[in-house]
Amino acid sequence: MKFTSLLASAAMALGLATGAMADDKTKVGFVYVGPVGDGGWTYEHDKGRQAVEAEFGDKVETVFVESVPEGPDAERVMTQMALEGADLIFTTSFGYMDPTINVAKKFPKVKFEHATGYKQAENVSVYSARFYEGRAVQGTIAGRMTKSNIVGYIGSYPIPEVIRGINSAFIHARKVNPDVQFKIVWAYTWFDPAKEADAAKVLIEQGADVILQHTDSTAPQAAAQAAGNVITFGQASDMSEYAPMPRVSSIIDNWAPYYIARTKAVMDGTWTSVSTWDGIGAGMVGIGEISDAVPADVKAEALALKDALANGSYHAFTGPLKKQDGSDWLAAGETADDGTLAGMNFYVEGIEGDIPN
Structure with a gap:
């Protein structure tokens, strides 16, 4: 009887230890707008996910859901990831912006990273490439x-x-x-x-x-x-x-360096909400x-x-440049500020046709 109790105690201790080890893993989720085999956008985001696994090994667990439509279904997928213990969730399409903000409010301890959007919160960062x-x-x-x-x-x-x-x-x-x-x-x-x-x-x-x-x-x-x-x-x-x-x-x-850095920030407790917009120079x-x-x-x-x-x-938007309607935009040598670029809703002079609503 005593021996059985010892075995039971040992088994319980082993179970607790195994659970603790599992809990030590940082769980990172990815929500994709296309299939991982699209050969383009989602394919590269998934390469970034794989780079996180390669960098941290058994210290991380990554999960992903592919081909998630922008809208209510995205919110459901993010919610499920958070409920299943994700510590960090990357949402990788512009149309995921509001769903990301909505889910982040419900899970303040989970960190979220939204690609190509502009809405931040205490637990939501935004990132994009130039x-x-x-x-x-x-x-x-x-x-x-x-x-x-x-x-x-x-x-x-x-x-x-x-x-x-x-x-x-x-x-x-x-x-x-x-x-x-x-x-x-x-x-x-x-x-x-x-x-x-x-x-x-x-x-x-x-x-x-x-x-x-x-x-x-x-x-x-x-x-x-x-x-x-x-x-x-x-x-x-x-x-x-x-x-x-x-x-x-x-x-x-090339998302891998960013995904690795942000995962590490969650792991070492230094993650804060940031806005990142890098280009060719940053790789x-x-x-x-x-x-x-x-x-x-x-x-x-x-x-x-x-x-x-x-x-x-050199800056890609350097004047002199006019807007499509002929109005002045940038004087000679003047460069566009990030605020204008982030909200750009006009064509430059010479492009024909209208921007659809």
Whole structure:
């Protein structure tokens, strides 16, 4: 009887110890708007998650839910993660902003990190990358390489992040080619290969021989490859399987260092609510290898621009610049402030068409 009690006590102690060890793990959740295999945006966020696992090993547990629609369903998924013991939750799409704030109020001890939004709270940080710097590089290549002088652009949603990218690409395409025109098709989705392919085909039919995209799948690359003589750029991920043509370069989102740093901050108790907006210089935005389909002089020009953006000697939005309606925006040598860029809701002069509501 005494022996049995000893065994029971030992088992209970072992169970408590095992539970304590499990509790010592930092649990990190990720909410994704697309599938992890999208080849673009979500694929790169998931690489960041895997980097957290590689960095901290058995000190962390990561969980994720993919293809979560923006809206009420996102709030349900975040709530479930918090209830299941997540210490830190990354919500990785603009439309998750209000759901993140709502759930954070209910779970004040859980830390939240929202990508590309602007609403903070005591337990909610925001982070994004200066993708518009990469668009400047793409615009330069596009302006130099187009033969039809028509560049097609697939937009996801008409939010400041996307509008900034369109403006930056256009400004830099026009700098090297005053005759270039942009045609913009709004897909109203982040990830829908069929819609993205259709958008690319429409733009190609309208004469575009360069396609840029702010959507997440590789479908526009495949459509351009099928059309022939059309160049593209990888979005969020390298999409190098389409190199050297049609994909001639890419914007690569590198979330791993940020995810590792913020997880470590939770682990060591130093986490505070911050707003992070980094670009090429900090390594959050990468420029994928420029393929040999790009002439050497154009490649050199694009890389020089990349270096100037990285070291801060040049800003992608430098005046003189006017708004689409002809009103003055930036004087010669003046650069845009972050507040204006964060809320950008206008096209620059020369872009045709209206921004949808």
